[in-house]
Amino acid sequence: MKSMRILTGGVLLLIAATACSPEADKQQASAPKDAAAVAPASAVQHGKGEGKITAIDEAKGLVTLDHGEITALKWPPMSMGFEASADLLKGLKVGDRVAFELDWNGATGRITRIEALPAS
């Protein structure tokens, strides 16, 4: 996995796909690209958390969050990339603290709600 980091273009996607699940490699190999669309509803988990935006790639529709624990998904705090529409990211910038919700299909996390928290 470390050697992949030199492929800078793919790093964010790689993180998004694997950061949160030791099973991700296995699932990724067999899951179709549109797994979110064809997977049974029970396979998609919903979680919410808080974190800080460390990168935004509007062209790719990605946001990287340094997020705290997400108990619903049994995730520890970490930094990882998520898919997020330009609409959701509107008005947000690197450094913002945010509250967010996501759908996790076992391979990819997609932000469903994200809003800036007041600076503390």
Ligand SMILES: [Cu+2]
């Ligand atoms: Cu994570």
